[in-house]
Amino acid sequence: MTSQTPESGTVAHGTAADGAAHRLSPAAIATLERLAPRYANREALLLPALWLVQDAYGWISEAAMQHVAEVVGVSPVRVLSVVTFYHMYHEHPPGRYNVQVCHNLSCSLLGAEDLLERLQARFGVGVNTPTPDGRFMIQRVECLGACEHAPVCQVNEDFVFDLTPAKLEAHLDQLP
Amino acid sequence: MSEPILSRNFGVPGSHRLATSIERGGWRTFRKALAMPPEQVVDEVKKSGLRGRGGAGFPTGMKWGFLPKTDKLIYLCVNADESEPGTFKDRYILDLDPHLLIEGIVITCWAIKSSDCFVYIRGEYEASRRILQAAIDEAYAAGCLGPNVDGKGWRLDVTVHKGAGAYICGEETGLLESLEGKRGYPRIKPPFPAVVGLFGCPTIVNNVETIASVPWILEHGGEAYAAIGVGKSTGTKLWCASGHVAKPGLHELPLGAPFSELLQRCGGMRDAARPLKAVIPGGSSVPVLTAAEAMAVNLDYESLAAAGTMLGSAGLIVIEAGTDMVRVLAVLTRFYADESCGQCTPCREGTSWVNDILWRLVEGTASPRDLDLVQGLCDNMLGKTICVLADAMVLPVRSFLKKFQPEFEAAMARSRANVAAATHA
Numbered sequence: 065m066t067s068q069t070p071e072s073g074t075v076a077h078g079t080a081a082d083g084a085a086h087r088l089s090p091a092a093i094a095t096l097e098r099l100a101p102r103y104a105n106r107e108a109l110l111l112p113a114l115w116l117v118q119d120a121y122g123w124i125s126e127a128a129m130q131h132v133a134e135v136v137g138v139s140p141v142r143v144l145s146v147v148t149f150y151h152m153y154h155e156h157p158p159g160r161y162n163v164q165v166c167h168n169l170s171c172s173l174l175g176a177e178d179l180l181e182r183l184q185a186r187f188g189v190g191v192n193t194p195t196p197d198g199r200f201m202i203q204r205v206e207c208l209g210a211c212e213h214a215p216v217c218q219v220n221e222d223f224v225f226d227l228t229p230a231k232l233e234a235h236l237d238q239l240p
Numbered sequence: 241m242s243e244p245i246l247s248r249n250f251g252v253p254g255s256h257r258l259a260t261s262i263e264r265g266g267w268r269t270f271r272k273a274l275a276m277p278p279e280q281v282v283d284e285v286k287k288s289g290l291r292g293r294g295g296a297g298f299p300t301g302m303k304w305g306f307l308p309k310t311d312k313l314i315y316l317c318v319n320a321d322e323s324e325p326g327t328f329k330d331r332y333i334l335d336l337d338p339h340l341l342i343e344g345i346v347i348t349c350w351a352i353k354s355s356d357c358f359v360y361i362r363g364e365y366e367a368s369r370r371i372l373q374a375a376i377d378e379a380y381a382a383g384c385l386g387p388n389v390d391g392k393g394w395r396l397d398v399t400v401h402k403g404a405g406a407y408i409c410g411e412e413t414g415l416l417e418s419l420e421g422k423r424g425y426p427r428i429k430p431p432f433p434a435v436v437g438l439f440g441c442p443t444i445v446n447n448v449e450t451i452a453s454v455p456w457i458l459e460h461g462g463e464a465y466a467a468i469g470v471g472k473s474t475g476t477k478l479w480c481a482s483g484h485v486a487k488p489g490l491h492e493l494p495l496g497a498p499f500s501e502l503l504q505r506c507g508g509m510r511d512a513a514r515p516l517k518a519v520i521p522g523g524s525s526v527p528v529l530t531a532a533e534a535m536a537v538n539l540d541y542e543s544l545a546a547a548g549t550m551l552g553s554a555g556l557i558v559i560e561a562g563t564d565m566v567r568v569l570a571v572l573t574r575f576y577a578d579e580s581c582g583q584c585t586p587c588r589e590g591t592s593w594v595n596d597i598l599w600r601l602v603e604g605t606a607s608p609r610d611l612d613l614v615q616g617l618c619d620n621m622l623g624k625t626i627c628v629l630a631d632a633m634v635l636p637v638r639s640f641l642k643k644f645q646p647e648f649e650a651a652m653a654r655s656r657a658n659v660a661a662a663t664h665a
Contacts, residue, residue: 097348111401151406170326
């Protein structure tokens with residue numbers, strides 16, 4: 065049961081229209097079926113299945129939710145209720161780089177709000193809105209569990225520690 | 241201090257690998273435990289006085305003792321959903337000594353007669369998940385996990401289950417719901433998970449740090465562990481220091497060490513011109529301490545309770561003089577408003593109302609009765625919900641209003657002045 069997660073930054077996110085064709089790949093289905101014996105019922109495969117979709121496409125389209133519902137044997141509305149409950153599942157295509165800035169206490173004490181303002185000024189968009197080129201999206205997130213390096217953010221799955229405005233700008237500038 | 245128990249390998253290169261773990265004395269104690277009857281392992285942990293390190297501080301051995309005699313499967317769920325603001329200790333164990341955790345899992349599963357363990361890890365810890373999964377794969381390959389653990393004819397499977405961003409899934413029954421593929425709505429208790437847990441089966445939910453403490457206890461004996469610390473606060477603890485200290489970071493100290501010692505280890509305050517103002521000692525869900533209270537307190541369960549707060553998850557957020565406590569509380573409560581699961585009305589509504597009012601105070605647009613309204617909302621939340629998320633906001637709110645009252649009154653006066661200015665404009 066090794067990781068099926070691609071390295072961050074390699075996912076092709078596409079557009080909302082592409083979502084109609086989103087399905088779990090045969091390899092993803094095989095991964096799920098290998099996991100299945102560990103759980104007492106198939107319903108419990110829902111979170112892993114949704115991760116496999118998001119790892120492949122960057123977000124979870126309505127068509128993908130209907131497909132996952134069939135695979136794990138629950139109603140589509142159950143899948144929707146789970147997708148909307150968890151902050152990390154995207155119902156819409158995010159940016160290629162999701163810049164998730166912690167705005168909780170330790171980060172806020174050390175300048176997180178300033179970082180968020182500068183990011184929004186740089187990209188000319190508010191939070192949760194991809195830039196017009198689809199490259200970046202800024203998100204406010206709650207405590208990321210790295211308060212000793214506050215202020216912190218995650219760009220996709222990767223932490224960036226001990227941020228200053230200059231350090232964050234430099235980090236974003238060097239992304240491929 | 242006594243020798244470190246949890247952090248002894250943290251500075252060692254390659255500490256996350258099986259070979260390094262074995263070289264450094266890891267994966268030795270589980271054989272000793274597996275040669276003992278399970279009940280005797282439980283007894284050692286009871287003797288150790290180990291208490292749950294996730295936040296509640298419930299005695300671990302006693303929790304294990306609540307499992308009924310049963311023909312059903314028994315599950316161990318390791319809570320790696322570390323999400324309490326100010327807390328980052330489990331991340332260090334997962335990243336730097338995952339084999340300590342896995343050996344603890346083997347010993348614990350033997351003790352509670354479980355063959356099925358899930359590690360529920362928060363989705364944001366993807367890098368840690370990969371490290372943990374690689375360590376689990378190594379343990380399988382070495383025969384420390386799998387169908388025939390160490391040739392004993394005993395099966396043990398460990399499955400890592402990745403969360404997807406929800407603080408409430410760190411609550412043990414919210415965690416179980418999430419593992420079952422649902423929204424992480426906490427369950428009404430009783431029944432407690434030890435009786436009806438995952439998939440309706442008896443289940444023990446323990447924090448990462450708790451399980452990682454188990455190998456040392458079995459190696460050295462429960463009494464040796466109980467000799468560390470003070471009174472009913474036995475053993476060592478990982479403390480997470482963040483905020484306005486010179487060197488934020490993780491420190492392992494025996495329970496009962498003075499807060500002043502921890503502050504010293506963090507290099508004191510970051511700016512000599514701004515002395516200590518306040519400390520939130522146990523993650524954001526506990527009452528705040530003033531500087532004077534913090535400098536007088538020892539870091540153990542009883543001393544912190546006597547000071548009117550809690551040890552919680554040991555996430556210490558240190559705040560310097562000059563910090564606007566109204567804004568601090570607005571930021572703090574925003575978290576609970578964001579993370580309330582929405583199941584119980586007092587919490588769903590109350591967390592948002594309190595947060596909205598605090599931002600109005602920050603922005604100078606509060607209504608004259610808003611502070612009274614906060615108190616009333618708190619009264620209608622505390623103890624009136626399925627889980628303790630609402631309480632976890634009420635306790636810090638009340639403590640801030642009480643201990644930093646002049647700042648809240650000044651904020652209210654600014655709001656009044658703004659209204660008056662607008663009326664006469």
